[in-house]
Amino acid sequence: MSSPAVTRLSISDSAAQQVIESAIREAQRLGVAAVVAVVDESGVLKAFHRMDGSLLSMVQVAQDKAFSSAATRLPTGMWFEATRQDKVFEFGISAIKGICPLAGGVPISLDGQVIGAVGVSAGTLEQDEQIAQTAAAAVGSAQPA
Template sequence: MRPLTTSRLSITLGLAMDSLNAALRKAEALNASVSITIVDIGGRMIHMAHMDNAPLQSREIALNKARTAVGFGVSTSQWTERLQRCSPAVQQGLPLQPGMALFGGGEPFILDGQVIGAVGVSGASEAMDTQCAQAAIEHAQTLLQG
């Protein structure tokens, strides 16, 4: 008989808070004002920060980046390359889907090969957003391995 339920690990609020603070520290070091959102395995926001002077729209963009990263299990910065391998219909249609953010700043949290949540950062350049998101991931990996 096939299983009728599944069990999946998910990031905790404590890990989300610690990771978000690492991203905030990176943003401050870069002199950037950003929004940072952490989502659990189901894409539900569990922690968020909007820095002073960050653009208003960056809140929703950060959430979309996190949800895109958790949903597909890959960094949102990989989508430019990934879309080049797709049909023209997918290249044109996927970016138009509601809630999709197919540019840098979204990173999945991965534990033992399984996605357990994601972080999204928006408000600075794509490169800075990505650096801040990666700071959150690196900090989480240190804590999870510790």
């Protein structure tokens, strides 16, 4: 008889804080005020930081990027080209609550398993992606967009 339970790895509190700290350092290096959200493997918020000077509108965007990346196990930066080429896919993605198809959401993997994701909203989409990639790499491996 097979077990009715499934064991999954999840990002720890301390690792989530390391991701936040790494994102803040990279944002400061780039000279942008970032909002950073870290979620667990299920997309539930684990850690959050809003830098002084960041826009209030970025709060939900960062959380949605992190959720989107955890939910699909993909960097959100991959979606722009895919949705541009496939209007049915674009329509489907836009219908899912909390999905944000903008660069800056990156899964965090450990031993090949997604343990969480980071979402960043700061400046340009390129800056968001760079900050998120750097932050994810602080505790695991990031999947490039």
